[in-house]
Amino acid sequence: MRKSGRAGWVLAIGLWACAAPVRGGDAAAEELMERVRLSMPDVPLELEASIRVLDANGRNLKSVRAGALLTPAAGGRTARYTLFDAFGGVSEEMTVALGNGPAAFSFAKGDPPQAAPLPDLFGPIEGGEISWMELSFSYFWWPDPKIAGTEKVANRWECQVVEIACPEEHGGGWSHVRLWVAPAYNAVVRGEAWREGKAVKRFEVKSVKKLRQVYMIGDMEVKNLETGARARLKVGRMKMISPDYTSEELEEFNAPVEW
Secondary structure, three states: OEOOOOOOOOOOOOOOOOOOOOOOOOHHHHHHHHHHHHOOOOOOEEEEEEEEEEOOOOOEEEEEEEEEEEEEEOOEEEEEEEEEOOOOOEEEEEEEEEOOOOOEEEEEEOOOOEEEOOOOOOOOOOOOOOOHHHHHOHHHHOOOOEEEEEEEEOOOEEEEEEEEEOOHHHOOOOOEEEEEEEOOOOEEEEEEEEEOOEEEEEEEEEEEEEEOOEEEEEEEEEEEOOOOOEEEEEEEEEEEOOOOOOHHHHHHHOOOEEO
């Protein structure tokens, strides 16, 4: 995300007490989510990350190395997420086209990756609590958002709480999501997934990385509110890819700061 004009793509999630999803969008919510989407980097961004499977006490049970390539495309973004096995080979690859209309998912397995049927987008990746739906953040593109209230997060961010119903084409894995958006940063800073009238999963950012004027999640925890099990997405190296920058500019752009 860009702070000047397009503040930051800070991702996280949180808590809200209400029973039924709000149906239908509104102009203010549509404009706010559009600003969130536009705050994503406008040059290709390459990430290295790990998915850590935790028990209810936070003990690390398993770690999976992952990578992502985020590329601007006409009207939106294309994101390719890759999971690696213990020997460094590709185990799974998910490509998500995000833009006007529903997100388009395509899945592959093996090294080299071969096209395969889509897995459950709401199901666990590698036995953890993170799903492809959370990893892709494709709900930023879901239609008909509605502002459901306001709340201050962590005594720091004044947020609009945006509620969005899960599109029917996704098969009802969730009923809706709630996203806490800080308008000053054009950033989602909290959120929850709901099903059958209750919050079932919470996503919460623990740290943020800054790469030049681009803000990205550094450490995000996902918690299953029904079982207490957790997982963490930890982002390591970030690298901007663009032929329009000099080598000196790229060196400066690719020097992240954590906070």
